Amino acid sequence: MNSVERFQERRFGMFVHWGAYAVAARNEWMRNREKTSDADYQRYVDHFDPDLYDPAAWAALGSEAGMRYGVLTAKHHDGYCLWPTDQTGYRSRRDLVGPFLKALRERGMGAGLYYSLIDWHHPQFPIDGLHPLRDDPPADPRDIAVYRSYLHAQVRELLTRYGTIDQLFLDFSYVGHVHEGQEVWGGKGAADWGSAELLAMIRTLQPGLLVNDRMDVPGDFVTPEQYQPSAPMTVDGKPVTWEACQTMNGSWGYDRENRDFKSVGLLVRMLIDTVAKDGNLLLNVGPNARGEIDPSSADRLRGIGRWMRLHQRSIHGCGPSSFTAPPDCRFTQRGDRLYLHLFAWPFDAVHLPGLADRLRYAQFLHDGSEIAHEIADPDRPAYATSSAGQERGTVTLLLPTQPPDVEVPVIEIFLAPS
Numbered sequence: 001m002n003s004v005e006r007f008q009e010r011r012f013g014m015f016v017h018w019g020a021y022a023v024a025a026r027n028e029w030m031r032n033r034e035k036t037s038d039a040d041y042q043r044y045v046d047h048f049d050p051d052l053y054d055p056a057a058w059a060a061l062g063s064e065a066g067m068r069y070g071v072l073t074a075k076h077h078d079g080y081c082l083w084p085t086d087q088t089g090y091r092s093r094r095d096l097v098g099p100f101l102k103a104l105r106e107r108g109m110g111a112g113l114y115y116s117l118i119d120w121h122h123p124q125f126p127i128d129g130l131h132p133l134r135d136d137p138p139a140d141p142r143d144i145a146v147y148r149s150y151l152h153a154q155v156r157e158l159l160t161r162y163g164t165i166d167q168l169f170l171d172f173s174y175v176g177h178v179h180e181g182q183e184v185w186g187g188k189g190a191a192d193w194g195s196a197e198l199l200a201m202i203r204t205l206q207p208g209l210l211v212n213d214r215m216d217v218p219g220d221f222v223t224p225e226q227y228q229p230s231a232p233m234t235v236d237g238k239p240v241t242w243e244a245c246q247t248m249n250g251s252w253g254y255d256r257e258n259r260d261f262k263s264v265g266l267l268v269r270m271l272i273d274t275v276a277k278d279g280n281l282l283l284n285v286g287p288n289a290r291g292e293i294d295p296s297s298a299d300r301l302r303g304i305g306r307w308m309r310l311h312q313r314s315i316h317g318c319g320p321s322s323f324t325a326p327p328d329c330r331f332t333q334r335g336d337r338l339y340l341h342l343f344a345w346p347f348d349a350v351h352l353p354g355l356a357d358r359l360r361y362a363q364f365l366h367d368g369s370e371i372a373h374e375i376a377d378p379d380r381p382a383y384a385t386s387s388a389g390q391e392r393g394t395v396t397l398l399l400p401t402q403p404p405d406v407e408v409p410v411i412e413i414f415l416a417p418s
């Protein structure tokens with residue numbers, strides 16, 4: 001299995017946004033929104049003391065939810081580092097990256113890191129339209145070349161100190177980028193980051209690693225964020241490896257007052273929809289300043305886990321199907337197993353065009369109980385209690401009136417060879 005196959009086989013991962021902004025507890029962009037000075041932000045840095053940090057507990061929650069990899073923000077836009085980097089003193093008192101990666105590996109999960117290309121703390125990072133000091137830029141000259149070497153040195157540390165890293169999420173480039181309706185001045189991209197050299201270094205240090213597409217040169221996978229692609233993703237008309245990153249409540253970093261949580265049912269449907277379109281889902285948690293995943297997020301992970309315990313066979317190792325799913329349904333497929341996910345419960349029957357010769361056996365996935373099927377004579381007219389025949393080649397699954405008590409019912413179809 002190559003790296004892309006391994007990545008796609010995992011399908012579901014845990015994104016962790018965590019840093020000093022968890023102390024402010026109002027989203028990881030608060031410095032940008034509030035134009036916070038370094039001096040004012042310092043109190044969050046000083047009070048970031050995650051005494052309850054227990055990465056094994058995070059990994060356990062993730063793994064129980066059916067997540068097969070994790071990605072932690074080693075540094076976010078605020079520039080604060082979670083590992084003992086030699087490049088700056090702007091870092092946590094102890095290493096928070098190593099224990100996280102270890103906890104993932106102990107659960108057999110893939111190990112990933114996020115690193116922000118943007119840095120609102122580095123003194124040589126030129127002020128731009130996203131920078132907290134944009135309205136009142138300091139007069140000191142700033143040299144991006146100095147920052148560029150810092151960034152390369154930090155990525156080198158992350159890729160040489162912690163063993164095999166499966167994926168790297170670099171975030172982000174913004175030349176000509178529009179933010180809140182306005183083009184951002186001073187946007188930065190490949191020339192600023194030295195992306196070609198950076199990519200070459202990454203390839204040399206970790207040949208099996210997958211890197212995302214946000215450094216302004218093509219990477220190994222694309223990263224739709226906070227929206228659900230309507231079809232398998234393509235670049236220049238060709239299918240690409242993709243991973244949607246999604247929040248539970250609209251915020252990446254811990255956001256105390258934000259109660260806008262997606263339901264377990266919605267999150268499960270998003271996961272299914274993603275796999276049905278050949279994507280991965282990287283679902284975020286933003287642990288709090290003491291290092292805990294808040295109860296609302298943890299409950300949702302457990303809810304997803306309740307579904308995944310019975311249905312992971314329709315997710316892990318699965319991808320899109322060449323069959324077209326009926327209305328309100330999604331298909332995923334792995335070899336001769338076709339999985340029909342019913343987003344809405346139909347009355348008594350679901351018709352599957354094109355599957356009459358292929359369906360060998362069907363069962364509910366959650367309890368392994370048989371689902372009966374019939375092929376209705378295409379020439380049969382509808383009369384009184386008998387329904388009309390279906391289009392030739394259609395097989396009809398006969399369903400109970402009551403759906404099973406699971407977030408999304410799944411029917412596992414065993415296919416005969418074509």
Ligand code: GLC
Pocket residue numbers: 017028029171172225245252
């Ligand atoms: C972004 C944001 C951010 C978040 C990320 C996740 O572009 O700036 O805060 O870390 O995407 O994909």
